[in-house]
Amino acid sequence: MTNQQRTLVAGGPEVSALGLGTWALGGPSAAGAQPLGWGARFDRAEAADVFRAAFDSGITLYDTADAYGTGTAERLIGETLSGKRDQITLVSKWGNTIDEDSRELTGQNATPGYIRQALEASLRRLRTDHLDLYLLHLSGLPAAEADQLLGTLQDLVAEGGIRAYGWSTDDPELAAAWLGQPGFAGLEFEINVVHDAPLLVELCETHHLPGLARGPLGTGLLTGAHPLGSRITDEQDFRRRSPDWLNYFQDGSPVKELAEALESVRHILTSEGRTLAQGALAWLWARSPSLIPIPGARTVAQVRENAAAMEHGPLTAGQMREIDALLGAG
Secondary structure (H helix, E strand, O other), X not given: OOOOEEEOOOOOOEEEOOEEEOHHHOOOXXXXXXXXXXXXXXXXXXXXXXXXXXXXXXXXXXXXXXXXXXXXXXXXXXXXXXXXXXXXXXXXXXXXXXXXXXXXXXXXXXXXXXXXXXXXXXXXXXXXXXXXEEXXXXXXXXXXXXXXXXXXXXHHHHHOXXXXXXXXXXXXXXXXXXOOOOOEEEEEEEOEOOEOXXXXXXXXXXXXXXXXXXXXXXXXXXXXXXXXXXXXXXXXXXXXXXXXXXXXXXXXXXXXXXXXXXXXXXXXXOHHHOOHHHHHHHHHHHHOOOEEEOOEOOXXXXXXXXXXXXXXXXXXXXXXXXXXXXXXXX
């Protein structure tokens, strides 16, 4: 693509136009009876290979959270990439409380005092002395409670523990709550070709904020690996039990309307030699220059396929209009 670099934080290093989301690389975890991992099978050595392959493929942006495998994803980044810290950009999140030993999310903590505790633990696991962007991981936290966090976050920027802070939220009103605050520099939200987020995209473009595109491949639906009629049977896969925030699978099966929408635009997404996943990423680059997709990957082959999407670049304006017409979005 013509520009494979993006600015994440003003004054910080440029990042690749594609990041690596690391939720799937954290291994199994749960919140009570709800599994939060991507299945019972987890090979730590294979996950480490994915991180190394991502870096070798030109990916310099890594999006993680203390909740991903209750610290495992952060630890793997520290183990595999700490020697390359000056060449990578790290984003992590806080707000969930975790028990690393039992691999469980134990609750939430949105108090100012907890921010430092969570950050120190993340930095220790990541083997670094700072984060480039630190995101609040509680999508629906009331704005009044979020405002109470600003003083501590701004202190952490001044002290150098974080370059900037932001919010991972799908609520446009909450996403706008910190606009204009010193140190507020980014958003993360769910967006992909079958699940647009026009108000959040407009917010990013108007205020020159990067938008980390979460769920760019629809938790696997947009890769084509789960066609209509298929079903995920692994009881440790979060898609099997369908938490209320999951949009793409119902009890392990793809949501019919979304799978059909994908099929209607498959021929456009897979044009010019792209795989379906690469086409979904190309849609995001064409959707807005503010967006930085952060697809996950569980294998070296997947991360290389995603990284290769950068070589194809965004869809054309004509292709985007055709997709809008087919999906009834135009």
